[in-house]
Amino acid sequence: MRPVLFVLSFMIAGCGTPLFRPYKCGPVLKEKDIQIFEKVNAFLDLLPGDTYADIGASSGYYDGAMSVFLDSVDFYIQDIDRECLTEKNLKRVTKYFGRFRKSPDTNRYHAVIGEDKKTNLPDGIFDKIYCNATYHVLQYPDAIIADLYTRLKPDGALYIRDEFVYDGQTRYCDSKQCRNLIPQHKDFLAVMERNGFRLTDQSDDLGDYPIYKFEKQ
Ligand SMILES: C[S@@+](CC[C@H](N)C(=O)[O-])C[C@H]1O[C@@H](n2cnc3c(N)ncnc32)[C@H](O)[C@@H]1O
Numbered sequence: 001m002r003p004v005l006f007v008l009s010f011m012i013a014g015c016g017t018p019l020f021r022p023y024k025c026g027p028v029l030k031e032k033d034i035q036i037f038e039k040v041n042a043f044l045d046l047l048p049g050d051t052y053a054d055i056g057a058s059s060g061y062y063d064g065a066m067s068v069f070l071d072s073v074d075f076y077i078q079d080i081d082r083e084c085l086t087e088k089n090l091k092r093v094t095k096y097f098g099r100f101r102k103s104p105d106t107n108r109y110h111a112v113i114g115e116d117k118k119t120n121l122p123d124g125i126f127d128k129i130y131c132n133a134t135y136h137v138l139q140y141p142d143a144i145i146a147d148l149y150t151r152l153k154p155d156g157a158l159y160i161r162d163e164f165v166y167d168g169q170t171r172y173c174d175s176k177q178c179r180n181l182i183p184q185h186k187d188f189l190a191v192m193e194r195n196g197f198r199l200t201d202q203s204d205d206l207g208d209y210p211i212y213k214f215e216k217q
Contacts, residue, residue, distance in 0.1 A: 023092035025084035026061030031100050034065040036206065041069055043203040043211050044159055048072035050127040053112075053151065055119060055144070056134025059084045060109070064097035071106045076126075078112040078119055087111050117143035121151045128157050130211075135162040135188065137178040145195040154216060158197060161211040164188055193217075 021028055046052060046066070053076040054063050060077035067075065079085040090111045098105050114120045117140045129148055138144050148158055164185035165171050171182040189199065197214035204210060 022096040023059055023061065024089050025059035025081075028096075029061065029065050034068055034097075034100060037062075037065045038069050039203075039206060040211070041066055043206075043213075044128055044130060044157075046070055046073055046128060050074070051125050052076065053078055053119075053121055053126050053129045055114075055129060055131040055148070056080075056137065057085065060090050060093045060111070062132055063109075064093040067094065067105070067107050067109075068097050068100045071103070073107045075107055075109045076112055076121055077109060078114050078121060080114050080116065082113060085111050085113060116140055118147045119144065119151060121147075123150055124153060126152050126156050128159065130159045130161075132161045133163075135160050136164075136173055136180055136183055141183075141188075141191050142195060145191055145197070149196050149216065152216065156216070157200075158214045159211050160188075160192075160214070161203075161206065161209060162188075163209055 027033075044052075048071050051074040054060070055078050057063060057077045057079050058081060060075075063075050063077055067073070077085060077090055090109055094105065094107075094109055112120055129152060131148075135141065145158075152158060163182055165182050166185055173180050173182055192199065192214055196217050198217045199212060200215045201213035202210045203213075
C-alpha cells in the first residue's frame with residue numbers, strides 16, 4: 001500500500017469509519033472499546049465448554065469482542081442477513097478480534113442463517129442465548145421466542161438487551177433497518193411469559209439499558 005493511503009486509512013479509522021475495514025457490517029471496535037464486553041460476559045456468566053448463540057448478530061462483531069475474554073466457548077452467530085453474516089466475513093471478524101487476545105483462541109464459531117419466524121439453530125443444545133438490540137426489529141417476536149425455547153437446554157438462560165418504552169410513550173426505531181415501533185416493556189414481558197419464560201435477573205444499565213435474564217418456567 002502506498003504510504004499516503006496507509007496513513008489516510010488510519011486517520012479515517014480514528015474517526016470511526018475505516019477506509020479499509022477488516023470486516024463487513026458493524027462498528028470496527030478498537031482495544032479500548034472492548035472492555036465493556038467483560039461486563040456483558042460477567043452477566044451472561046459464560047464458561048469454558050458453554051454452547052452459546054447470538055440472535056440477530058449481524059457480522060458477529062459483538063461476539064468477536066466478547067470472545068477476546070473467553071476460552072472454549074462454542075459460538076453460534078445467527079442472523080437473517082446473508083450479506084453481513086457469511087463464513088468468510090465471520091473469519092475476518094474473529095481474525096480481527098484475535099489480535100487483542102492474550103492467549104490462543106480456543107473458541108469455536110459457526111454462522112447460522114435464520115428466517116423471519118425461525119432461527120434454524122440446533123435443538124436443545126444451548127446453555128446461553130443472547131439477543132442484543134434485535135428484539136425490537138423482530139417481525140414475529142412470538143415465533144422467535146417460542147423457537148428459542150426449543151433451542152435452549154432445560155436449565156439454559158435467554159438474555160435480551162433492547163430498548164423498551166413504558167406506558168404512555170410511543171417511539172419509532174430510528175435506524176434505516178427498521179421502521180418498527182419500539183416495543184412496550186409490558187408487551188415484551190407478556191411475550192416472554194406466554195412462550196414459557198420467567199424473568200429471573202436484570203443487569204445494571206449497559207449503555208442506556210440493561211440485559212434481562214429469562215429462564216424456563
Ligand atoms: C439493530 S441490528 C443489531 C445487530 C447486533 N445484534 C448489534 O448489537 O449490533 C438487528 C439485527 O437483527 C437482524 N434480524 C432481524 N430479524 C431477524 C430474525 N427474525 N432473526 C434473526 N435476526 C434478525 C437484522 O438482520 C440485524 O442484523
